[in-house]
Amino acid sequence: AAPDARVLAIIGSGAQAMAHLALVRPLRAWGEVRLTSPRLAARAALLPEGVSAAPSAHAAVAGADVVLCCTSSGTAVMDPRTLEPHALVTSISTNVADAHEVPPESLAALDVYCDYRATTPASAGEMRLAARHGWSADAIRGDLGELLTHAAPPPTRERPAFFRSIGLGLEDVQLALAILRLHRQESA
Numbered sequence: 001a002a003p004d005a006r007v008l009a010i011i012g013s014g015a016q017a018m019a020h021l022a023l024v025r026p027l028r029a030w031g032e033v034r035l036t037s038p039r040l041a042a043r044a045a046l047l048p049e050g051v052s053a054a055p056s057a058h059a060a061v062a063g064a065d066v067v068l069c070c071t072s073s074g075t076a077v078m079d080p081r082t083l084e085p086h087a088l089v090t091s092i093s094t095n096v097a098d099a100h101e102v103p104p105e106s107l108a109a110l111d112v113y114c115d116y117r118a119t120t121p122a123s124a125g126e127m128r129l130a131a132r133h134g135w136s137a138d139a140i141r142g143d144l145g146e147l148l149t150h151a152a153p154p155p156t157r158e159r160p161a162f163f164r165s166i167g168l169g170l171e172d173v174q175l176a177l178a179i180l181r182l183h184r185q186e187s188a
Contacts, residue, residue, distance in 0.1 A: 012070035100126030
């Protein structure tokens with residue numbers, strides 16, 4: 001996400017969405033945090049301070065700098081092609097066969113990243129389905145390891161960026177490595 005990102009939208013209101021909110025909130029000086037989900041009415045009273053309930057996914061993502069898709073939906077919950085060019089969308093989706101939180105045909109219009117390029121394209125629903133629309137895994141700009149080592153090009157900011165995770169333990173390993181490196185730098 002851009003360093004000056006200020007508007008955060010979260011689609012989902014379950015444990016996964018709340019965990020993402022807790023982890024992402026300290027990363028930027030969010031001026032606005034919006035959350036939406038089909039079950040939000042039952043959970044609206046439980047929203048943390050400073051988080052507003054959006055009536056729809058479209059309303060939640062309008063003008064957002066970062067969109068976190070944190071659902072168990074097997075079908076698209078939003079279309080990143082409606083976002084500003086600088087926006088970032090993350091998706092972790094669910095284990096439903098061919099699950100996708102964004103339309104598969106939208107990948108061609110996005111800067112696509114993933115957690116691990118060797119496995120994610122064969123497992124992530126929208127990536128598998130996007131091949132029917134002419135998209136290829138060769139279009140992936142980078143994976144988590146490449147992003148952390150600056151081997152991947154950054155998002156162009158000419159079109160939205162999409163980061164797809166299938167929840168690999170690799171993320172935990174990369175985070176542990178980053179913490180170890182930081183600790184070694186501080187100890188030196």
